[in-house]
Amino acid sequence: MAAPSFWQGFANTLKIRTDKPELVRAQVNALTRQIPVLYMLLLANAVALAYTHYGTAPDWMTIHSVIVLGVICIARAIAWGRARVDVDNVDACIRHLKRIRVLAVVISVLFTAWAIYMFGFGDAFQRGHVAYFISITVVGCIFCLVNFPPAALLVVGIVLGTFVIFFGTSDNEVYVAIAVNMALVSVMIVQIIRSFYANFAGLIETQNDLEVQHRAMIDLSRQNEALALIDPLTGLSNRRAFFATLEETVNSVTDNETFAVAMIDLDGFKPVNDVHGHPSGDELLQQAGMRLRKILGPETLLARLGGDEFGVLLKGYDSPMALMATGKELCDDLNRPFILNGVTVQVSASLGFATYPTVARSPNGLFERADFALYHAKKNARGEAVLFAAHHETLIRHDSQIEQALRKADLSKELSLHYQPVFDIQTGQVSSVEALARWESVLMGPVSPGTFFPVAEKTGQVSFLTRVLFEKLLRDMSSWPEKLPVSFNLSARDIVLSDTVQWLIDEIKNHKIDPGRLTFEVTETAFLRDFEAARTSIRYLREHGARIALDDFGIGYSSLRYVHELEFDVLKVDRIFVAPIPHSERSRRIVKTVLDMCQNLGIDCVLEGIESESQRDVLTGMGGRLMQGYFFAKPERDIRLDGLAATSGD
Numbered sequence: 112m113a114a115p116s117f118w119q120g121f122a123n124t125l126k127i128r129t130d131k132p133e134l135v136r137a138q139v140n141a142l143t144r145q146i147p148v149l150y151m152l153l154l155a156n157a158v159a160l161a162y163t164h165y166g167t168a169p170d171w172m173t174i175h176s177v178i179v180l181g182v183i184c185i186a187r188a189i190a191w192g193r194a195r196v197d198v199d200n201v202d203a204c205i206r207h208l209k210r211i212r213v214l215a216v217v218i219s220v221l222f223t224a225w226a227i228y229m230f231g232f233g234d235a236f237q238r239g240h241v242a243y244f245i246s247i248t249v250v251g252c253i254f255c256l257v258n259f260p261p262a263a264l265l266v267v268g269i270v271l272g273t274f275v276i277f278f279g280t281s282d283n284e285v286y287v288a289i290a291v292n293m294a295l296v297s298v299m300i301v302q303i304i305r306s307f308y309a310n311f312a313g314l315i316e317t318q319n320d321l322e323v324q325h326r327a328m329i330d331l332s333r334q335n336e337a338l339a340l341i342d343p344l345t346g347l348s349n350r351r352a353f354f355a356t357l358e359e360t361v362n363s364v365t366d367n368e369t370f371a372v373a374m375i376d377l378d379g380f381k382p383v384n385d386v387h388g389h390p391s392g393d394e395l396l397q398q399a400g401m402r403l404r405k406i407l408g409p410e411t412l413l414a415r416l417g418g419d420e421f422g423v424l425l426k427g428y429d430s431p432m433a434l435m436a437t438g439k440e441l442c443d444d445l446n447r448p449f450i451l452n453g454v455t456v457q458v459s460a461s462l463g464f465a466t467y468p469t470v471a472r473s474p475n476g477l478f479e480r481a482d483f484a485l486y487h488a489k490k491n492a493r494g495e496a497v498l499f500a501a502h503h504e505t506l507i508r509h510d511s512q513i514e515q516a517l518r519k520a521d522l523s524k525e526l527s528l529h530y531q532p533v534f535d536i537q538t539g540q541v542s543s544v545e546a547l548a549r550w551e552s553v554l555m556g557p558v559s560p561g562t563f564f565p566v567a568e569k570t571g572q573v574s575f576l577t578r579v580l581f582e583k584l585l586r587d588m589s590s591w592p593e594k595l596p597v598s599f600n601l602s603a604r605d606i607v608l609s610d611t612v613q614w615l616i617d618e619i620k621n622h623k624i625d626p627g628r629l630t631f632e633v634t635e636t637a638f639l640r641d642f643e644a645a646r647t648s649i650r651y652l653r654e655h656g657a658r659i660a661l662d663d664f665g666i667g668y669s670s671l672r673y674v675h676e677l678e679f680d681v682l683k684v685d686r687i688f689v690a691p692i693p694h695s696e697r698s699r700r701i702v703k704t705v706l707d708m709c710q711n712l713g714i715d716c717v718l719e720g721i722e723s724e725s726q727r728d729v730l731t732g733m734g735g736r737l738m739q740g741y742f743f744a745k746p747e748r749d750i751r752l753d754g755l756a757a758t759s760g761d
Contacts, residue, residue: 127208127261132201133319134312139204141258142211143191149255150188153222154181156248160229163240168232176225183221187214208259215262219269222248227277242289245274246296253300260308264301271297342415344393345400353414353422357474360424364467371434371466372477373423374485375403375441378493379458380419383451385642391451395458398451402444406437431466431498438462438496446494459494461485470499483507490565513566516554522579525551528587529746533598533717533739536727542737543596543630546584547746548576564602573602574611581615585622591750598630598660598681606633607644609651616655626656630681634662635673649677660717664705674712682709686720686740693725703733710734 128134157180161173223245230241249270256263271293279290340352348356360370377399384392396419403421407413412424428434445460463484471477480499483506488497527549535542550558567573584599591597605611619626631652633645649659660681661673674682684705692698702718709716718730721740730738744751 127205127212128312129201129205131312131316132204134315135201135204135208136199137311137315138259139207142208142256145255145258146211147188147191149252150184150191152251152255153218153248154184156244156251157181157184157222157225160226160240160244163237164229164233167237168229172225172229172232180221180225183218208261211259212261212265215256215265216269219266223270223273227273230277242274242278242286245270246293249274250300253304257304257307258311260304263304267297267300267304271300345397345415347400347404347421348412348414350414350416350422353412353416353424354474354478356412357424357477360426361467361472361474361477366468368426369428369467369469370424370426371428371464372481373425373438373441374416374463374478374481375421375423375445375460376462376485376489377419377445377458377460378489381642383456383458387451387454387456391454391456394451395449395456398449399445399460403441406440406444428466434464434466435496435498438464438498442494442496461488461493462496463488464496464498466499470504480504480507509562510566510569512555513558513563514570514572516552516558517563517567517570517572517576519554520550520552522550522576525553526576526579526583527551527748528580528583529748530597530750531739531746532744532751533737534743536731536736536738541595541751543598544750545598545632545739545746546580546600548580548600549746568602568604571604573604574608577602577605577611578614581618585618585624588624588628589622593625594628595750596628596630596658598632600632600662603634606631606648607641609644609648612648612651616652616657619655619657627658630658630660632660632662632681632683646677653678653680674708679714681715681717683717683719689718689720689726689730689740690722692729693723699729699733702730702735706734 157177161177165173226241226245230238249266252266252270253263256266275290275294275297277290278286278293281287281290340349340355341347342349357372364370377395380392380395383395396415399419400413400415400421403413403423407423407425411426412422414422416422425434425437428437442460442462445458449456449458463481463486465471465477465481465484467477470480480503483503484497484499487503487506488495491497528546529549530544530546532541533543533545534540548560548564550560550563552558564573564576567576581599584597588595588597615631616626619629633649653659658680659678660683661677661679662683663685664674664682673679682705684702688698688702688705692702706716715737716735717737717739718735719739721727721730721738721742723742726740727738727742
């Protein structure tokens, strides 16, 4: 079994490993450096041998033959020095190695024949030089060819084989001994060649494996980098990628180029999560991303920034009108119903644009203004696109001024409460009063609640305002009739913070106020922020005796759902349904439906925004009982507890 394995291995050593391109390339690289040295060695040793035999051997042997052999060596050395083998071309490398193998045979035959023939001339010293020439030269050549065993072994076989046979068959015992010694050396040289080649091939294979692993690591690193820039849910770019591209675009854009940043937010997404579950919410985001991508195309940067918010980078828009047309198309498409697990769901989308260089030249400036335009759209044009304009810049500066004024204000002195009564039409008496915040700023003068409360919410200052105002309310209540109910507005942030809600109850107890006198008004935005937290807070307030009112009922997306799932004591119908009621049959039907629902549920229904006698009369005829508005009384610092006749002109 060992013999076939040995000879098979030996035979494989003589082959050019065309199945291992990296090894072939490495052999060509090594030979490019070593073969010129080989030819110079052959030439130097041949000249030395010819010199010692000059005058003894024929001139054609010592001069002419050496000149021919020298020309061959010099020519091949120069050719190798100028050779520029394309190592990336494996086929060219293989052809090169085959040529080397042929030349190894030719050169070995020529030099061996010349040396053996030279052995016939001269004395014992000169003949010893021939033996030395053959042995030392072949060893040097073999070391130069050791990286390419097919050529090295051919040289061993031709040169040393001839040497051993020639000297071994002589009658001289010394030459026979040299032949035997050289035969043993030849075996050792063959083993050295095979061992060195095995190590060389192994090293190349290891290097190749390391390179493969390195490339794999680079590919993996690129994949990880790509994944770090991809939103895993939608497959779109993520927030990091969006801002990186935005910054790169700002830095590389020319003066004549324009682009726009768009912020898109889904209106009514939170109720989808609450009602249908997070898997349906995820499916909605995926479908929304696909709709946006279909309109925008693959070249436009579309990113999910977080939650239900998307960012878009639009390059080279033609005009503001074209930009708004794109925005309308995006909003309209997202306003179409979604099918989620067989259930039809309706949401809408609001969009804000900011353009470069018109409104801003920095990434942060563009993003902030697009975000402000989005905020303006959600507040004033829900479901539509808004392009940031000059008057928005004024609003931003105004909001910034309000923010700074709030931070610098002595709110305990500058904030106050005005009270607007809610009348019971049937009894003609005040049913309750609503506490309404007022701010007389030292820096800005009077600022309306509709202006400073949104700023306070955005900047995280609203909880402090709530605490200042509530303490003022409790102090005022201590001097009022003990049974007079009061309603107090809580922001969306207040109702989801358990510590704020707990503080409210603690303050009520500290001032020894009956919690049943207090009604806390909340809007739907509180539930959009965090439904579970808001529900927990409402339960906590009701458990301690306070009442809860849902303000601005009817203008949200899930008002009926909240009435169904939460225990409200009061519904306040928004003025948008009250204002057109004298001449709008649809408004009358809606309000009538709400009144009947409240009666069936056993909860109070307050009709807001009564500003005319006709509104009052229509609502009274429909069964409306609790009404509030400027027709009856405006908010005032001191409460008025006189009856309806004194305030309405009846």
